[in-house]
Amino acid sequence: MKKVNAVVVGAGAAGGIVAKELSTAGLSVVLLERGRWYTANDCRKDDLRNQRTTVLGNAFGPDDEGNPRVVWDPQTGPRTLLPSEGGYQNNAACVGGGTLSYGAMAWRYMPQDFRMRSIYGAPAGSSLEDWPITYDDLEPWYEKAEYEIGISGDYSGSPFFGPRKRPLPMPPLAPNREFQILEPAAKRLGLHPFHIPMARNSVPYNGRGPCMRCRWCVGFACEVDAKNGSQNTVIPTALATGNCELRTECMAKEILTDDRGRARGVAYFDADGRLQEQPCDIVIVSACAIESARLLLNSKSRLFPNGIGNRHDQVGRHLQGHHYTGAVGFFDFDTYDDVGPGASIAVADYNHGTPGLCGGGALCNEFIRLPIQMIDRLPVNTPRWGLAHKKAMRSFYKRNIAVMGPTQPIPMADARITLDPAVRDKWGMQVARISGNVHPHTFEIGIVQAQRSEAWLKEAGAVSTVVNAGRPTTVSAGQHQAGTCRMGNDPQGSVVNRNCQVHDVDNLFVIDGSVHVTNGGFNPALTIMAIAYFASDSLVRNWNATGFRS
Amino acid sequence: MGGAALAVGCTGHNQGDWDFLNDEQARTLTAICDQIVPADDFPSASQAGVLTYIDRQLARHYRRHRNAYRDGLSSADAMSWQRHGRDMAALSAPQQAQMVAAIEKENSAFFNLVRSHTLEGYYGAPRHGGNRDAVSWRMVGMGEPPVRGRAQYDERKGAAS
Numbered sequence: 001m002k003k004v005n006a007v008v009v010g011a012g013a014a015g016g017i018v019a020k021e022l023s024t025a026g027l028s029v030v031l032l033e034r035g036r037w038y039t040a041n042d043c044r045k046d047d048l049r050n051q052r053t054t055v056l057g058n059a060f061g062p063d064d065e066g067n068p069r070v071v072w073d074p075q076t077g078p079r080t081l082l083p084s085e086g087g088y089q090n091n092a093a094c095v096g097g098g099t100l101s102y103g104a105m106a107w108r109y110m111p112q113d114f115r116m117r118s119i120y121g122a123p124a125g126s127s128l129e130d131w132p133i134t135y136d137d138l139e140p141w142y143e144k145a146e147y148e149i150g151i152s153g154d155y156s157g158s159p160f161f162g163p164r165k166r167p168l169p170m171p172p173l174a175p176n177r178e179f180q181i182l183e184p185a186a187k188r189l190g191l192h193p194f195h196i197p198m199a200r201n202s203v204p205y206n207g208r209g210p211c212m213r214c215r216w217c218v219g220f221a222c223e224v225d226a227k228n229g230s231q232n233t234v235i236p237t238a239l240a241t242g243n244c245e246l247r248t249e250c251m252a253k254e255i256l257t258d259d260r261g262r263a264r265g266v267a268y269f270d271a272d273g274r275l276q277e278q279p280c281d282i283v284i285v286s287a288c289a290i291e292s293a294r295l296l297l298n299s300k301s302r303l304f305p306n307g308i309g310n311r312h313d314q315v316g317r318h319l320q321g322h323h324y325t326g327a328v329g330f331f332d333f334d335t336y337d338d339v340g341p342g343a344s345i346a347v348a349d350y351n352h353g354t355p356g357l358c359g360g361g362a363l364c365n366e367f368i369r370l371p372i373q374m375i376d377r378l379p380v381n382t383p384r385w386g387l388a389h390k391k392a393m394r395s396f397y398k399r400n401i402a403v404m405g406p407t408q409p410i411p412m413a414d415a416r417i418t419l420d421p422a423v424r425d426k427w428g429m430q431v432a433r434i435s436g437n438v439h440p441h442t443f444e445i446g447i448v449q450a451q452r453s454e455a456w457l458k459e460a461g462a463v464s465t466v467v468n469a470g471r472p473t474t475v476s477a478g479q480h481q482a483g484t485c486r487m488g489n490d491p492q493g494s495v496v497n498r499n500c501q502v503h504d505v506d507n508l509f510v511i512d513g514s515v516h517v518t519n520g521g522f523n524p525a526l527t528i529m530a531i532a533y534f535a536s537d538s539l540v541r542n543w544n545a546t547g548f549r550s
Numbered sequence: 551m552g553g554a555a556l557a558v559g560c561t562g563h564n565q566g567d568w569d570f571l572n573d574e575q576a577r578t579l580t581a582i583c584d585q586i587v588p589a590d591d592f593p594s595a596s597q598a599g600v601l602t603y604i605d606r607q608l609a610r611h612y613r614r615h616r617n618a619y620r621d622g623l624s625s626a627d628a629m630s631w632q633r634h635g636r637d638m639a640a641l642s643a644p645q646q647a648q649m650v651a652a653i654e655k656e657n658s659a660f661f662n663l664v665r666s667h668t669l670e671g672y673y674g675a676p677r678h679g680g681n682r683d684a685v686s687w688r689m690v691g692m693g694e695p696p697v698r699g700r701a702q703y704d705e706r707k708g709a710a711s
């Protein structure tokens with residue numbers, strides 16, 4: 001195959017941006033994606049087969065056939081799981097990655113989120129660290145992501161975020177009924193409610209129309225293409241340069257190296273299952289935290305017997321995501337107005353500053369719950385079946401509000417991805433084994449966050465509540481997976497430097513959620529995007545037209 | 551193997567051949583499903599097509615649960631014979647409710663599977679054979695989608711996965 005400048009593995013939130021930035025700078029790029037390219041016409045609004053409710057499979061990958069993972073649960077030992085089963089920690093496998101079907105909350109992390117260890121100290125046994133970059137380093141790139149991807153919302157109600165130079169490019173969607181119920185209650189509690197920033201058109205933007213406010217949002221592709229991901233923004237731009245070739249249904253096998261230990265290309269299985277080699281000057285891994293770590297670990301050679309970039313046994317460690325807690329409130333009046341996406345209001349008062357807690361998290365109202373998602377979220381003491389269950393569904397479907405949020409995870413070094421010694425995928429490659437958990441202090445934060453959710457709902461008039469704050473036995477990574485190729489200045493305690501360059505392989509980069517040192521108390525998508533712009537910028541600046549200046 | 555048997559005369563079922571269940575299994579499963587979602591002003595599970603949903607998926611996405619259904623349904627009938635001297639489908643509604651409570655207690659893995667599948671069939675998208683005419687959605691008060699006729703996959707008629 002003809003050599004190109006760059007191979008990007010994974011066409012998700014980060015990979016799409018990297019491909020666009022490199023190709024517009026004149027580099028020739030091959031963008032490999034294991035999944036397919038879906039369009040708005042593929043939005044089937046199937047309540048049982050999407051990316052959130054997956055009982056009949058994942059709508060946007062991976063398929064259940066031939067893509068297992070192993071989860072090491074301390075209660076049951078190793079379990080081999082299908083992609084559609086809970087515990088697999090799936091994101092998606094398609095052009096756009098998770099951004100095709102996400103709920104599209106698009107937050108900036110707070111300045112404190114990059115300095116967790118300095119502010120709080122590391123809880124015993126945790127691997128809590130500061131990032132090697134700050135909020136100020138990322139601020140211009142957050143702004144670029146907000147404008148190029150397209151974010152609506154309004155932070156102005158909250159005084160807790162870092163400084164910004166420009167407002168969001170689009171106003172928020174008009175408040176739905178839950179917003180109208182929750183906003184005055186939050187203010188009575190002394191909180192600072194605001195409109196959730198969303199990668200969703202509220203007005204025509206980027207050549208596409210606004211959200212039509214249907215109820216099938218999180219977990220679904222957008223029928224009217226008003227939800228903004230890499231598949232309908234940066235990837236088309238990359239392709240339009242003529243410098244970027246997108247190859248779908250191509251599964252990366254390993255990063256190939258030369259005898260000096262530099263990356264020389266990527267071996268992958270094409271759509272017909274044939275092994276191909278694409279030579280290149282630089283390799284960018286953007287396959288999401290679990291699969292990026294797996295690809296590095298599967299790239300073994302004489303110089304890298306334990307996987308490339310893994311000289312100090314850091315690849316795959318510090319796996320995190322978000323532990324969600326919250327409450328459901330039941331009301332004696334209708335709270336449901338069928339105006340999607342549903343999630344609309346947030347408070348960020350609790351992200352930092354609670355004595356005794358190492359951070360906190362945002363609290364938001366939940367996306368519209370489809371009826372199938374309500375069957376186990378009914379008032380306390382509702383029987384699990386029978387006429388009483390059916391009647392409770394009828395009584396409360398339109399009379400409940402869920403408030404919840406992502407708890408700032410406190411990472412642990414032994415929450416990690418390794419290669420399972422026995423289980424292989426349909427290409428014969430060793431699959432990811434997921435083991436360990438976040439630090440238990442995370443769950444203590446989660447309990448407080450759930451109590452705060454309950455208090456908000458009660459203030460809003462809930463006549464009864466159910467509090468959800470569990471202690472899962474395995475890490476909850478899923479669509480928020482992060483941390484497995486940590487960014488840092490110390491090569492012995494991290495995988496990449498501040499520019500996302502692997503410490504001991506100067507033409508190999510990991511650019512996605514893998515590099516997050518900590519994962520904030522917010523959905524990570526916009527931060528993944530901002531880092532992709534930030535890292536692409538340094539990459540392009542160091543590109544000298546024939547090779548990469550290390 | 552159960553294979554495809556005729557389902558003539560099955561309670562609330564008029565769909566023709568089953569893909570996986572045999573007639574006896576279908577009758578027992580109907581009895582269980584209709585306790586999980588009984589009829590009132592709105593249809594029961596089987597009346598809303600839940601058996602069609604489960605049967606279809608046992609031939610498709612839920613092939614891995616076939617043994618659980620074979621074993622679970624036959625042990626439910628065995629329990630019914632032991633306690634009442636007849637098939638579960640032949641019991642009175644209160645007896646069936648007691649039987650389902652007993653299955654929940656003594657064979658919870660099977661019960662949880664059937665409960666999940668029943669509620670999926672009843673409250674999920676109609677295209678998979680359950681929730682006939684979107685009856686459960688109307689029951690909970692969820693209106694039609696705001697823009698009808700735009701989607702190429704009408705949820706009442708579209709092909710199953």
